[in-house]
Amino acid sequence: MKTITEQKPLAEILELLKDHKKIYITGCGTCATTCHTGGKAEVLAMKKELEAAGKEVTGWMVIPTSCDILTKYAIMDSIEQINKADAILAMSCGLGIQTVAAFSNKPVYPALNTLFIGWEEHPGHFIEICSQCGDCAIGITTGICPVTRCAKGMLSGPCGGAKDGKCEQKPEHDCAWVLIYNRLKELNMLDKLKEIPAPKNYSKAKIPRQVDIVQ
Ligand code: SF4
Numbered sequence: 001m002k003t004i005t006e007q008k009p010l011a012e013i014l015e016l017l018k019d020h021k022k023i024y025i026t027g028c029g030t031c032a033t034t035c036h037t038g039g040k041a042e043v044l045a046m047k048k049e050l051e052a053a054g055k056e057v058t059g060w061m062v063i064p065t066s067c068d069i070l071t072k073y074a075i076m077d078s079i080e081q082i083n084k085a086d087a088i089l090a091m092s093c094g095l096g097i098q099t100v101a102a103f104s105n106k107p108v109y110p111a112l113n114t115l116f117i118g119w120e121e122h123p124g125h126f127i128e129i130c131s132q133c134g135d136c137a138i139g140i141t142t143g144i145c146p147v148t149r150c151a152k153g154m155l156s157g158p159c160g161g162a163k164d165g166k167c168e169q170k171p172e173h174d175c176a177w178v179l180i181y182n183r184l185k186e187l188n189m190l191d192k193l194k195e196i197p198a199p200k201n202y203s204k205a206k207i208p209r210q211v212d213i214v215q
């Protein structure tokens with residue numbers, strides 16, 4: 001899984017931190033490092049920016065995987081420097097930020113916007129692949145998500161507006177249903193297109209969601 005993030009504008013970050021002088025910065029060694037939004041280089045660049053804006057950075061670390069429960073121990077290891085700070089600036093996805101907050105007793109502020117779960121299609125270019133709808137419909141297409149990759153979330157075939165294989169809503173994207181058609185053709189499974197999918201359970205997307213796994 002890769003969570004795609006972007007950095008907030010510095011002015012917004014400084015506004016969030018306006019009541020605090022001493023800041024501790026956390027980054028994330030997994031998704032945010034891949035996205036170049038919260039790896040070591042970005043954390044050090046942020047430290048420089050904050051210092052230039054008159055803040056004191058009491059310390060920083062790149063947590064291996066911010067959203068992981070082991071973040072608790074990373075925070076315990078750095079507790080001295082964290083305790084010297086008034087607040088933490090977290091450079092990770094929303095899950096990572098909330099995990100840092102869960103294990104610290106300081107106000108935690110986001111340096112990043114969490115965008116979506118996706119792939120790096122080519123260096124520096126990310127596309128959304130799954131929007132975690134809670135009722136996976138990939139069985140209809142044998143491997144390509146119609147909910148996320150089709151701009152209209154069409155479940156039973158194309159809208160008819162595609163041009164040259166591109167989506168009418170987002171011409172920079174391939175039409176999901178052209179991709180689906182080509183995939184089914186390659187697999188010799190075009191008959192699948194004749195099937196009428198069961199209605200999708202959109203109530204599964206109601207938030208906040210929870211699940212109990214019987215052990
Ligand atoms: S159908 Fe839903 S769960 Fe399955 S890949 Fe698409 S968005 Fe994700």
Ligand code: SF4
Nearest residue numbers: 150159167168175176
């Ligand atoms: S052109 Fe294709 S991807 Fe775009 S909305 Fe229509 S079916 Fe979906």
